[in-house]
Amino acid sequence: MSAMEGDSFTLRTGLPEIQRDDEIEWRFGSSRTRLTRIAVGNITTCNDETFRDRLQLERQTGDLTVTNITNEHTGVYQLSIIIRNKKSTKRFAVTVYAPVPIPxxxxxxxxxxxxxxxxxxxxxxxxxxxxxxxxxxxxxxxxxxxxxxxxxxxxxxxxxxxxxxxxxxxxxxxxxxxxxxxxxxxxxxxxxxxxxxxFDSPEAVIRLVVSALISVAAVAAVVLLVNDIRRFGRTQTMKR
CATH class of the missing domain: 2.60.40.10 (Immunoglobulins)
Structure with a gap:
């Protein structure tokens, strides 16, 4: 099973309904840490920090839901079912992925x-x-x-x-x-x-030349204007 960080996933027992004498147990990882268990109609849940406040066990079917998942929840989940003193086991391999970024x-x-x-x-x-x-x-x-x-x-x-x-x-x-x-x-x-x-096309060269000419013309106009103002100022001073 594949899931994305922040989402949830559900592992199903395949049982339509658990009877009072049935026993369901979920474990995780190579250390087979016990997550939750139903026995004699009672539910017990582990205090493992990785799964704290993230486990939801369906009382009727024994289905296990893990919420707000992270990469730490990647691994193998083992389900043990005891019905009429007969034990069966299922394993679920879950991989949690981070959402991909925009390229x-x-x-x-x-x-x-x-x-x-x-x-x-x-x-x-x-x-x-x-x-x-x-x-x-x-x-x-x-x-x-x-x-x-x-x-x-x-x-x-x-x-x-x-x-x-x-x-x-x-x-x-x-x-x-x-x-x-x-x-x-x-x-x-x-x-x-x-x-x-x-310079991959004539149009690019033309744009570059025109831009340069416009810049030169603008600078020349400013210089001429400044010189005219200075000459006008000197003329006024001499008349006085």
């Missing part, structure tokens, strides 16, 4: 300045401090590439090369067994932000 897409601005002949550009999709996740690039609904990690909490990045004039829909998806987050690639927006000063 971030960015591009390397140095690509533009260093490679004027490139007809494509590389974008990176990244997530940080993740474990047990898969990071993937999709073109529409088609999977292009993916990378997975388990156990360790690390940062992941996955590159995608796209033609400048590409108009297809791309998205980056990060997921684990209990949650999924998606970030769509807006090529026009990212290229506009990152590559306004790139």
């Amino acid at each position: 971030v897409i960015f591009s390397d601005t140095s690509q533009c300045a260093l490679s004027a002949e490139r007809s494509s550009r590389i974008f990176l999709c990244s997530v940080v401090n993740v474990s047990h996740v898969t990071l993937s690039w999709y073109k529409g609904n088609s999977l292009l590439s993916s990378i997975s990690v388990s156990d360790l909490s690390i940062s992941l990045s996955l590159p995608l090369e796209v033609e400048y004039q590409e108009k297809n829909t791309y998205s980056c998806v990060v997921n684990n067994p209990v949650s999924t987050q998606t970030r769509h690639l807006d090529i026009d927006q990212l290229c506009q932000i990152d590559c306004d000063l790139c």
Whole structure:
């Protein structure tokens, strides 16, 4: 069973109803810590700090619910059932996952300045401090590439090369067994932000030259205005 941090999960005995003479017991982990027990119609619950105020036992069926779960509740839960002096055992393997973060897409601005002949550009999709996740690039609904990690909490990045004039829909998806987050690639927006000063097209060069000329003209106008004001001031002083 897979569950997400902060949620709850329920382990079921499969019994329609517990009789007074039946006995139900739940244990957890390799140390087989007793969690809760029903015997002679009475319920007893452990005082283990990991499960404090998190256990709910259904009196009629013996189903166990664990609430407000964390990664500490990952492990094997053992159910023992004694009915008419016959004992049976079930085990449940539960894994608790953290919700995945929203991925971030960015591009390397140095690509533009260093490679004027490139007809494509590389974008990176990244997530940080993740474990047990898969990071993937999709073109529409088609999977292009993916990378997975388990156990360790690390940062992941996955590159995608796209033609400048590409108009297809791309998205980056990060997921684990209990949650999924998606970030769509807006090529026009990212290229506009990152590559306004790139020399990959005549339009970019023209924009740069025009901006420079406007700046020079503005500075020259201010200088001329200041000189005129000074000359006018000196003329007034000489007349006096």
